Amino acid sequence: MKKSILTLLVICTAYISQAQLYSSTQSVISFFSKTPVEDIKADTKEARSLLNTKTRDVVFVIENTTFDFPNKLMQEHFNEKYMESEKYPMSTFKGKINEAIDLTEEGVYNVTVTGKLNIHGVEKERTIPGVVTVKNGTIHIASAFKVQLAAHEIKVPKLVIAKIAEEIEVKVDASLAQKK
């Protein structure tokens, strides 16, 4: 009897804990740099994200080399000269939704997320606004924010300084489903 209760408990807890994890392996992250000389854009559809509906913790992981540029020369320079992807292969964000919202309830929530943004091996404390939409068992996260190159010690050589914006616009578009 005791054993069966214990087993049930284990199964239950395991089930609950999984139930509160939402994940995506196909989150879309795009960025945009605008200067009078040149517009640069790139996106990846392979970012990974994980959300805990109970603790409202959220993390994103991007492999830098998955960013796809229309101009492959820019892609090469992005990895070689700016992100130094061999040294710093991942960009990450780990944070917590500040508002005490119930992510099991359907609805559209304007939120802010506070946490650590790690790009180019440099970690910055950030509070980022976003919209969380809970509908039909999926949680959609949308966000737009800016990243200052200097804040993450990404240096732009003088030769190309006119072509690359100091602030890069980043957009997040992720649909998370319950983790199986």
Next chain:
Amino acid sequence: MKKTIYLFCWLLFSGIVSAQDDLLNMLSNETPQKPTPVYATFKSTRLVNLQSNETMKAKHLDFRIQHRFSSMNITKDNNYGLYDVFGLDGAVIRLGLEYGITDKLMIGLGRSTAGKTYDGFVKYQLLQQKTKGMPLSVVLFGNTGISTQAFADKNRQNFETSRLSYVFQTIITRKMNDYFSFILTPTMVHHNLVETKETPNDIFALGIGTSIKISRSTRFNIEYIPRLNGRNQPKNGDKPTYYDAIAIGFDIETGGHVFQLHFTNGNGLIEQQFIARNPSEFNLTQLRFGFNISRTFSFVK
């Protein structure tokens, strides 16, 4: 009993209902560490004269200007080079359009002033160096050159096929780390028409070179292309007519452009010329200043 269950429960929960770091670890552990292709072994599709392993990516066009001034001719007769401003009065040029059909296959067309030569080439990336696994990149290169210069002796029986020459190369490269890349290029050059009976139609050579990163936008390059046969043919008095090409240069990359500035004794801008028929020795008299300018256009929407 209850206490134990609670404790057990709490332990379980604390293990699973975790902090952000654990979520991050969870995600990082799940992310498969795929071996990724090694990028930017060299700055450009050419080291100096030699082809590098780099190819134009799909739907990218490279407009390439290759320019070599005349030899510096630092001799007393020439007022120590000043009379011709160290060779700046003369030039040999190739204009080229080079295009990526796929990310691994590119073609190019060019026209050189030397010998009024048109050339077409195909370059195919057979193997690509990866961060894990594949240690080398191997690229195959072949070209055909057609000289359109009038035949020297019109009274002799001349064949149109005599205008043709071919090059085959296997380009083997390795990016050792962020700072050093190496290249080894076994080469065969075939000329349909050669100067003398003793001169081989096929010249074999082994291009070797290295590229050293100076900063994120600049590299320093050296290359040397020793020929393996026919080194003394044809003779020019006591001396051979042709010499091995050596080049030393810098790459300066400014986003869409790559400027390559160099000194070389290599004469001509396609392999059949600077590898097999280079009449200049490596000395201050015959060394020349040159540059390549590469401008890339992307046609990807």
